Amino acid sequence: MEIELKRINKFLSEVGYCSRREADKLIEAGRVTINGAVPEMGTKLTPSDVVHVDGELINASNEAFVYLAFNKPVGIVCTTDTSVEKDNIIDFINYPKRIFPIGRLDKPSEGLILLTDDGDIVNKILRASNNHEKEYVVTVDKPISQTFIERMSGGIPLEELNKTTKKCVVEKVGTYEFKIILTQGLNRQIRRMCEYLNYDVLTLKRTRIMNVKLDMPVGEYRELTKEEFSDLNKLLSESTKAFNPKVKIERPRRNNRR
Numbered sequence: 001m002e003i004e005l006k007r008i009n010k011f012l013s014e015v016g017y018c019s020r021r022e023a024d025k026l027i028e029a030g031r032v033t034i035n036g037a038v039p040e041m042g043t044k045l046t047p048s049d050v051v052h053v054d055g056e057l058i059n060a061s062n063e064a065f066v067y068l069a070f071n072k073p074v075g076i077v078c079t080t081d082t083s084v085e086k087d088n089i090i091d092f093i094n095y096p097k098r099i100f101p102i103g104r105l106d107k108p109s110e111g112l113i114l115l116t117d118d119g120d121i122v123n124k125i126l127r128a129s130n131n132h133e134k135e136y137v138v139t140v141d142k143p144i145s146q147t148f149i150e151r152m153s154g155g156i157p158l159e160e161l162n163k164t165t166k167k168c169v170v171e172k173v174g175t176y177e178f179k180i181i182l183t184q185g186l187n188r189q190i191r192r193m194c195e196y197l198n199y200d201v202l203t204l205k206r207t208r209i210m211n212v213k214l215d216m217p218v219g220e221y222r223e224l225t226k227e228e229f230s231d232l233n234k235l236l237s238e239s240t241k242a243f244n245p246k247v248k249i250e251r252p253r254r255n256n257r258r
Contacts, residue, residue, distance in 0.1 A: 005044035008032065011051065013119025016065065017058055018080055018100050020119065026053060065118035066097055067229065069212055070221035072113050078104040089115070093221055102126065103185060111136070111206030112214040115221075124236055125210070131183040132235070135208035138190060139177045141200040146172075148197055152180065156193040161186055165193060176202075210235050 006014075009023035018026070030038045033052045034045065045051070051058045072078070076092050077085040078101045089101055093115070102114040102122050116122070125132055153170040157163075169181040180190060191201045207214045211231040216222055224232070 005046060008034065008039055008043050008045060008051070009041075010119075011045055012053070012058065013122070015058060016098060016117030016119060017053065018119070019122045022080055022100065065121075066095075066099060066116060067118070067121075067224045068093075068095070068099065068115040068221045069214075069216070069224060069228075070113050070115055071214060071216050071218050072105050072110055073218045074108055074110045077107050078113060089113070092219075095221075105206060106188060106191070106204070109204040109206065110218060111204075112209055112212065113206070114209055114212065121236075126185065132210050133181050133183055133208070134185070134206060134210075135179065135181045136190060137173070137177065137179055137205050137207055138194070138201055139174075139203045140194055141176070141202055143175050144172050144178055144199075148199065149178065151197060152178075152193055156196050158186065158189075158192050158196070160192070165189060 008027060009020045012018055012023040012026070012032075013020045017023070023032075024041065026032050027039065027041055031054050032039060034043060034049050036050075036052075070089070070093060072089065073092075075087055077088050079085050079088050080090055080100045082088050082091055087107075090099070093099075095115075097117060099115045099117045100122075102116060103126050105111060105113045114125070149170050149172055153168055155167050156165045158165065163186060165186065166182075166184050168183065169179075171179045173179050182189065186192070190204060194201050205214075212224065212228050
């Protein structure tokens with residue numbers, strides 16, 4: 001039987017070291033070695049190959065994966081590179097196992113972000129074609145008009161990104177506050193959309209990712225519940241990336257860090 005070779009970035013993702021995108025950055029920076037040599041991008045591994053990152057031996061793990069929901073405070077950066085950013089999400093959570101965030105949430109924003117050590121789930125949740133919902137509550141600097149709601153929901157051209165935002169659900173919930181549900185994740189999307197209409201965002205909080213809702217205080221995290229994982233698995237079942245069934249499900253547990 002022919003052995004299926006695995007690309008180095010996929011290997012690092014599947015063992016929970018980092019996402020494929022982060023793995024590509026590590027490889028490009030020369031921080032990854034295979035059998036003591038720095039590999040080229042796209043190099044495939046054999047079962048006998050030995051992989052190190054920054055001198056650390058990387059082994060495939062049979063442990064159950066971890067899935068966390070975290071209420072990110074303003075000022076925390078969603079990066080796994082702890083040597084670059086002082087206020088990074090990994091050091092803040094200080095989880096006993098290596099994890100990384102699924103997607104990003106801007107430094108000035110707060111709210112729900114998921115973290116895991118299962119690289120396979122990342123592309124599945126983030127892939128734009130899967131149209132997974134993310135919900136936000138936003139406050140702006142001046143009263144919200146009906147024209148603002150209609151234009152935000154109908155799609156905004158973002159010239160700097162050379163894209164027009166997808167149609168989305170926008171609801172006014174207060175004089176200066178609105179709720180928005182997106183199915184895409186462009187860089188600083190909501191802030192750019194508001195700026196186009198001459199509004200400045202004062203606060204931005206993500207309150208939901210797919211079926212997982214924000215229900216913990218700022219700066220705290222918990223594991224996904226059994227019910228959340230079951231519903232998440234159903235939502236992901238038709239996505240384009242296979243979801244690994246190994247999962248660690250525990251009762252909600254609070255992080256005492258503030």
